[in-house]
Amino acid sequence: MKAVDIARRTFLLGATAIAGGLAVGYFVTKPARNPLEQELKPDEVAFAPYVKIGHGNEITIIVPRTEMGQGVHTTLAAYVAEELDVSLEQIKVEGGPVDSAYYNTAVLEELVPFIDFDQGMLAGAARTLKAPTGKLLGIQITAGSTSARDGFERMRYAGAVLRAMLVAAAADEWNADARTFITENGTVIDPTSDYSATYGQLSKRAAKQNVPSNISLKPQSQWKILGKSQPRVDFTEKVTGTAIYGTDWNLPEMLYGAVRLGPGTESLPTRVDEAAAMNVPGVVKIVPIYLPHGTGYGVIATGQYAAFKGAEALAAEWEVPVDPADSTKMNAELKKKLKEPADFVLREEGNTALILADAPRSEIVEAQYSVPFLAHACMEPINAAARLNSGFVEVWTASQAPTILRSLVATHAGVEPENVLIHTTFCGGSFGRRLDSDFALVALEMAKHTEGKPINVVWSRSEDMAHEICRPPAVANMQARIKRRQLPDAVEIEVASPSVLESFMKRSYPDWFWAGSDQMLTAGAHDQPYAIENYRVAAHKCDLAPPVGFWRSNGASFNTFFQECFLDEVAHAGRIDALGMRLRLLAHHPSAIKMLQKVSDMSGWGRDLPDGKGLGLAQTFSFGTWVALVVEVTSKEDQIKIDKVWCAADVGQVMDPRIVESQISSGIVFGFSAAISQEITYKDGAIQERDFDQYEMLRMDQCPDIEIELIDADRPMGGAGEAGTPPAIPALVNAVFSATGKRVRDLPLSRHFKFI
Amino acid sequence: MLMKLNGRWYDVGDDTTMPLLWVLRDKFGLMGTKYACDSATCGACTVTIDGKSELACQKTIAELTGEVQTIEGIGASEELHPVQQAWIDEQVPDCGYCQSGQIMAAVALLAETPSPSDAQINDAMRGNLCRCGTYPRIRAAIKRAAKLLRSGT
Numbered sequence: 001m002k003a004v005d006i007a008r009r010t011f012l013l014g015a016t017a018i019a020g021g022l023a024v025g026y027f028v029t030k031p032a033r034n035p036l037e038q039e040l041k042p043d044e045v046a047f048a049p050y051v052k053i054g055h056g057n058e059i060t061i062i063v064p065r066t067e068m069g070q071g072v073h074t075t076l077a078a079y080v081a082e083e084l085d086v087s088l089e090q091i092k093v094e095g096g097p098v099d100s101a102y103y104n105t106a107v108l109e110e111l112v113p114f115i116d117f118d119q120g121m122l123a124g125a126a127r128t129l130k131a132p133t134g135k136l137l138g139i140q141i142t143a144g145s146t147s148a149r150d151g152f153e154r155m156r157y158a159g160a161v162l163r164a165m166l167v168a169a170a171a172d173e174w175n176a177d178a179r180t181f182i183t184e185n186g187t188v189i190d191p192t193s194d195y196s197a198t199y200g201q202l203s204k205r206a207a208k209q210n211v212p213s214n215i216s217l218k219p220q221s222q223w224k225i226l227g228k229s230q231p232r233v234d235f236t237e238k239v240t241g242t243a244i245y246g247t248d249w250n251l252p253e254m255l256y257g258a259v260r261l262g263p264g265t266e267s268l269p270t271r272v273d274e275a276a277a278m279n280v281p282g283v284v285k286i287v288p289i290y291l292p293h294g295t296g297y298g299v300i301a302t303g304q305y306a307a308f309k310g311a312e313a314l315a316a317e318w319e320v321p322v323d324p325a326d327s328t329k330m331n332a333e334l335k336k337k338l339k340e341p342a343d344f345v346l347r348e349e350g351n352t353a354l355i356l357a358d359a360p361r362s363e364i365v366e367a368q369y370s371v372p373f374l375a376h377a378c379m380e381p382i383n384a385a386a387r388l389n390s391g392f393v394e395v396w397t398a399s400q401a402p403t404i405l406r407s408l409v410a411t412h413a414g415v416e417p418e419n420v421l422i423h424t425t426f427c428g429g430s431f432g433r434r435l436d437s438d439f440a441l442v443a444l445e446m447a448k449h450t451e452g453k454p455i456n457v458v459w460s461r462s463e464d465m466a467h468e469i470c471r472p473p474a475v476a477n478m479q480a481r482i483k484r485r486q487l488p489d490a491v492e493i494e495v496a497s498p499s500v501l502e503s504f505m506k507r508s509y510p511d512w513f514w515a516g517s518d519q520m521l522t523a524g525a526h527d528q529p530y531a532i533e534n535y536r537v538a539a540h541k542c543d544l545a546p547p548v549g550f551w552r553s554n555g556a557s558f559n560t561f562f563q564e565c566f567l568d569e570v571a572h573a574g575r576i577d578a579l580g581m582r583l584r585l586l587a588h589h590p591s592a593i594k595m596l597q598k599v600s601d602m603s604g605w606g607r608d609l610p611d612g613k614g615l616g617l618a619q620t621f622s623f624g625t626w627v628a629l630v631v632e633v634t635s636k637e638d639q640i641k642i643d644k645v646w647c648a649a650d651v652g653q654v655m656d657p658r659i660v661e662s663q664i665s666s667g668i669v670f671g672f673s674a675a676i677s678q679e680i681t682y683k684d685g686a687i688q689e690r691d692f693d694q695y696e697m698l699r700m701d702q703c704p705d706i707e708i709e710l711i712d713a714d715r716p717m718g719g720a721g722e723a724g725t726p727p728a729i730p731a732l733v734n735a736v737f738s739a740t741g742k743r744v745r746d747l748p749l750s751r752h753f754k755f756i
Numbered sequence: 757m758l759m760k761l762n763g764r765w766y767d768v769g770d771d772t773t774m775p776l777l778w779v780l781r782d783k784f785g786l787m788g789t790k791y792a793c794d795s796a797t798c799g800a801c802t803v804t805i806d807g808k809s810e811l812a813c814q815k816t817i818a819e820l821t822g823e824v825q826t827i828e829g830i831g832a833s834e835e836l837h838p839v840q841q842a843w844i845d846e847q848v849p850d851c852g853y854c855q856s857g858q859i860m861a862a863v864a865l866l867a868e869t870p871s872p873s874d875a876q877i878n879d880a881m882r883g884n885l886c887r888c889g890t891y892p893r894i895r896a897a898i899k900r901a902a903k904l905l906r907s908g909t
Contacts, residue, residue, distance in 0.1 A: 069851030069888050231847065238852030239840040241788020241827030245853060248787035281771075304791075305778035379792045379800060379853040379887045428790070428853025429887045461793045658847055662893070666850055669889025691795040692885060701878035703891035 044203075050080055050158040057186055057200030059084075059091045065147040066095070066398050067234065068430040069666075070721045071659035074232045076151045078656065082225045083159030083218060085183040086199075093233045095424035148655060149624070149717055160215045162206075166199050169206035173197070220653075229658035234426075246383040246425045247304075247458050249396050254385070257446045257457035258307035261289065261296035261467055262318035263686030264325065265547060268295055273315040280313055282306025287449045291412075292507065293438040293547075294467060298446040300455065308460055324685030325545040327473075331370065334475040334542050337496040342538035344517040347526035350534030355490040359481045365573045366479045367566060369745045371558045373680035374471040374551060375687075377695055380428025381464035384443035387454035388413060393420045393447075394454070395440050398427030404508050405437040412441055431670070432550030436469050436507065462690040470680050470687075471551030472498040472544070474558045478566040482574035487584055490534035491570075493525050493563060496542045497555075503548045524556030524726050525563045529592065529621055530585040546682060552670055553722040556622045557729070561675075561747070564618035564730035569743065578617050578734070579605050591650050594711055595619065595628045598648035602707060603630035612636055613643075614739025618731035624718025626650040626711075627664065629731035631704075635739040640753045642672065642704040642732065650711040651718045660720045661708045667724025668706055673697040675729040677750040702755060759820055762829030772818035777801045779817055780826060788827035788856045792885075799884030802857035802864075809864035809880070827856035830863060839863050842901035850888035858884050862898050871902055 044054045052060040063076040073093045081088055163183055170188040171178035174195050182189050189196040199206075220227070237243035262269060274286045277299060285300040296318075299310035356364065384397035386409075393413045399405040402422050410417040427434060443457040459467070474497035482488040499518040518541070519526075526537035551557060571578040579600055586592035596619060599605070605615065612635045619628035627650075632643040649664050677696045681688045689695040729747070736753065737743050744752050757768050761784070768779060780786045780803075789812055792800035801812040806822030831837035836844070839862050849855045858881070865872055865880040872880065877898055886894070 069849070071850075229847075231844070232849075234852070235844050235847065235849060236833045236836075238849040238855055239836070239843045239859060240831065240833055241786075241856045242833070243852055244787065245790075247791065248781075250785060250787075303778070303782040305774060305782050377887060379798065379851070379885065380790070381792065427851065428792075429851045431887075458791070461795075662847070662850065662890070665892060666889045669891065670887075673889075692793045692797045693795040697885055697887060698889065698891070699883075699885065700881040700891045700894065703889065706892055 050155060051084070051162055053199050053203040055200050055203065057198040059086055059186060059199065061091050061093055063093055063095060065151070066400055066402075066424060066427065066430070066434070068398070068400070068427055068434075070147070070663055071232055071656065072147045073234055074230055075148050075656050075659060076155055077233060078225045078230055079151055079155035080159040082223060083156045084163050084186075086186045088225065088230050088233060090186055097422075146719060149719065152655075152717065156217050157215065160217055161212060164212045164215055165206040165209040166202050168209045168212075169202040170195075170197055172205060172209075173202070226655050229656055232659070243426050245380055245428050246385070246397050247380055247428075247456075249385045249425060249456050251385070251387075251454045253453045255284065255450050255453055255455040256301050256304040256307045257443070257455050258299045258301075258304075258311035259289065259296060259442060259457065259459060259463050260299070260311045260314050260316055261294040261463065262316075263466065263684070264321055264545070265292065265294050267318040267321055267685065269297075269316055270319050271315075271317045272297065277310040277314040280306055280310045283310035285449060286310070286314065287446060289442060289445050291438070291441055291445065292510070293441065298442065298449075298457065300446060300449065304456070304458060307458075311460065311463070321545075321685050323545070325682040326685075327372070327681040327683065330473065330544050330682065331475070333544065334370075334473060334496040337540045337542040338475060338477050338494055340540065342494065343541040345536065345538045346517065346519060346522055347535055347537040349532070349536070350490070352490050352492045352534040352536040355481055355534045356479055356492060359490070363481050363483055364479065365482060365566075365570050366477070367569060367745055368475065368477055369562045369565065370475045371473055371561065371747045372678075373473050373546070373682070374557075374674055374678055375465060375468040375680050375689070375695055376429070376431045376433035376551060377465065377468075377678075377692070377697065378427075378429030378431065378433055381459040381461055382433065382439040383456065383458040384440040385454055385456035386440065386443035386447035387452065388444065388447040388450075389452040391415050391419055393444065394423065395420065395443065396423045396425055396456070397440055397443070398425050398430065398434055399437065399440070400430055400432070400435040401437070401508070405440050408437045408508065409440055409444055412444055431552040432471075432554070433469065435504070435550045438467070438469070438507075461692070465690045465695065466687050468680065468687060469547050469549035471554075471557060472500060472548040474562075476559075476562040478562060480566070480570045482570050485575055487576075487581060488532060488567075488570050488574070491530075491532050491536075493522070493537045493559075493566075494540065495522050495525065495538070495559060495562070496540040497521055497558070498544050498548045499541050500548050500550060500554060502541075504550065507547065520555040522559055523554060524559030524620060524622060527621070528563060529589050531588060532585065545685070552667065553622060553725040556620065556722070556726040557671070557674065560618070560620045560622070560726035561729045561733065564620065564727065565733050565743075565745070568616070568730070568734045568737065577606070582617070582619060591626050591711075591713060591715075592619070592621070595626050595648045595650050598709055598711060599628040599630050599646055602648065602709060603632070603646040605630060609738075612739060614735045614737065616731045616733065616735025616738055618727040618729075618734060620723075620727045622726050623721075623723050624652065624716070625720065625723035626718075627723045627727050629668065629727045631728075631731045631735040633732070633735040633739050635736070635753075638753060640736060640739070640749075640755050642702065642755070645704050645706040647706065647708045647724070648711060649708065649723070650713050651720055651723070652713050652715045653717045654710055654712055655717065657710055660710060663720040664708055664724040665706050667722060668728040669698050669703060671725040671728030672732060674725075675732050675747055675749055676702075676755050677748050679748050757817055759817060760823040762825055763823075768817055773816050775813050776803070776815045776817065776820065776824065777812035780812060786826050786828050790853055790856060792853070797883075797885070798854070798857075799861060800854050800857045802860040802884060804860055804864050807864060807867050809861045811883075825860075827860060830860075837863065838904035839866065839897075839901040842897040842904055845900055846893050846897040848890050848893040848897050850890055854884060854886045858886065858894055862894070862901065865898070866902055866905055870906055872898065
């Protein structure tokens with residue numbers, strides 16, 4: 001695969017470019033400085049930006065991706081540990097500093113407007129072109145289910161190169177032939193002489209070795225750690241209440257902050273009365289906040305509770321915008337946009353328009369689908385701590401894009417990015433929310449008023465929800481032709497939605513002009529491997545007032561719903577089986593066939609069902625991963641219960657089966673929550689749903705048993721964090737149709753049914 | 757005003773209107789009990805009071821009638837509570853933010869119902885949200901913890 005070749009070549013070029021071995025970089029054009037060098041303890045040696053070894057054999061692996069619950073600290077550390085021949089119990093994992101040396105190329109590949117399974121020349125060339133751009137931008141990012149893929153080569157090489165240098169150091173020391181040496185548990189052993197030394201004892205000498213330029217990785221057959229479920233490295237902290245999340249951050253002299261920001265991003269405050277807020281014991285100061293992300297007030301206090309109480313007591317009003325965001329109006333705008341010519345078409349096969357125009361009406365199936373704005377609603381409200389002291393800024397937070405966050409903080413503080421230090425904390429969920437940086441900028445604004453003291457700013461649940469950067473709404477017009485008991489020969493999908501990429505780029509790179517096709521707008525539709533003779537997927541980019549952002553699986557979260565539910569309708573209209581139709585439309589993809597047959601066997605697809613029971617099927621290929629789901633529901637007096645879920649997934653090579661399964665399961669539950677009850681509405685420019693009682697998620701008693709089988713496949717790994725969400729939604733909606741005969745085309749389902 | 761917390765008595769001063777959640781976090785620096793909502797709907801701040809599951813955001817110090825136990829009080833890394841051990845055995849957490857509350861709710865459930873049925877687990881745990889959707893593993897961990905507790909390990 002192209003991307004893998006590139007990564008390997010880049011690494012080796014970087015490695016040979018340097019003598020001395022302390023700083024191993026990955027840039028083709030110039031070696032990156034090693035960000036670990038700045039903060040080494042006196043007896044520590046840093047090897048590449050990924051490993052530190054102390055004299056007493058303390059081995060620290062740097063995982064430069066944000067741990068949001070996806071197990072990235074465990075899987076990425078396992079890559080290094082596998083090649084280094086150390087166990088996961090033996091090592092410590094650190095998030096490491098924020099640095100462009102930790103760029104992510106896989107995430108840029110995801111943004112290329114080519115289909116993932118398309119390994120053809122044009123697509124390969126486009127991906128290759130994107131990769132160096134990613135490096136030049138130096139984007140360190142945790143998104144798009146790419147971390148495990150992006151680190152797969154680089155982090156294993158880091159371990160392998162380091163192991164070779166340690167072995168060479170031992171050979172020097174013992175004046176012996178390294179070829180007979182073995183390495184295990186952080187020790188180099190010479191079985192011919194019984195000499196042995198720990199990595200810690202060898203580290204200083206190893207650092208003086210030449211960086212080997214020709215290193216091969218262990219073949220899969222010799223893996224001891226990879227491919228097997230590993231205990232996660234952060235669970236003792238997480239079950240004893242000692243894991244420190246952003247909201248828990250405490251430093252000497254720390255002050256605490258809460259915010260009251262106006263609705264929308266542009267309204268200015270018209271009236272404020274601080275008296276009641278200042279009367280709250282512990283409130284120290286109220287400061288104005290003027291940011292492109294919103295305007296309002298920050299309350300500074302000696303405790304978090306006092307800050308919240310102060311913000312609550314603050315009497316403030318904001319001007320009403322001339323044309324305030326309103327969900328009803330925005331929905332109409334989306335529908336209007338569908339009547340205008342498409343902005344871009346990422347799938348065009350055959351002549352769909354002609355076939356559909358010529359077909360007799362009796363053979364045409366058409367429908368309009370829609371989805372609302374959605375919030376991330378992470379359990380931990382957004383937060384950041386900041387300290388501004390003599391032109392130096394420190395920020396404590398969890399970010400999915402810390403290099404972007406650092407550059408925005410630097411700009412707003414008026415300092416160079418080198419003078420911004422980001423400390424990464426655990427975070428209580430993100431799902432795309434923390435790709436944005438608004439929380440850090442607000443913390444910085446408040447830190448400008450604390451005379452050099454650190455301040456931890458936490459949003460109340462209501463403020464967090466009110467200033468969500470939502471998954472955008474979307475409306476789709478669907479049309480197909482199917483002759484009775486045949487396959488559909490024409491499918492047209494027209495989607496209207498705002499561009500997340502455009503909205504995000506405006507916020508993140510305010511000086512750039514960004515335009516172009518945002519492939520996420522039709523992802524989950526244009527990139528599906530169905531063999532349909534005439535197939536057209538068109539995007540209508542529709543700007544709406546509220547900012548929109550990344551949300552677990554992005555465009556696939558709605559396009560898969562549109563496509564998979566509509567195909568269910570098409571199958572129903574043609575009187576053919578929904579599974580049988582997919583098997584035939586995907587006949588040229590053996591992975592898909594294997595997966596569909598597996599989920600069919602697991603669920604007993606086609607079995608007779610008693611009245612009120614229904615089975616629904618959906619499949620999708622997203623983030624390099626195939627996932628198929630069958631959902632069983634029971635309907636009783638207009639109340640629906642999800643009985644059981646069967647899921648077959650092909651993520652390619654599986655690095656840690658338990659983590660992959662838990663990520664897919666998590667994505668399924670996330671999708672169900674969205675399908676069943678979630679909806680964000682705007683009125684007078686403001687989000688109406690401000691707490692979990694108005695924006696519900698699945699609870700224990702609603703969560704079905706989820707049976708997952710992974711199909712191990714010999715192909716490059718796909719992502720796991722997001723791929724469960726897209727098919728979960730249509731599989732559930734199709735099951736509801738099967739049980740009730742009612743076809744729901746507008747989410748959430750709670751508009752039509754009650755779920756128990 | 758005195759309160760008993762994790763086995764010891766403390767004087768918490770005269771301000772008795774502060775919710776227990778913030779007494780724990782702001783005054784004691786016990787950060788394992790989490791803030792997540794303002795509608796008493798998420799369970800992230802669940803503690804036990806005299807062994808019963810309670811939301812720390814809903815009780816002021818003045819309303820306290822018994823001993824408060826938090827996640828920090830039931831076990832530590834060297835000496836895990838059987839419920840915490842079961843949570844690791846079943847590899848429950850994802851992001852982990854809600855898990856202190858989940859574990860405390862499970863501790864209270866198992867104290868009262870040593871062998872809970874699925875329906876009893878649903879009932880006891882439905883107040884605790886998990887955005888990562890770890891519910892199936894929580895259910896398995898509660899059953900495992902029940903066995904550990906019954907066998908006295």
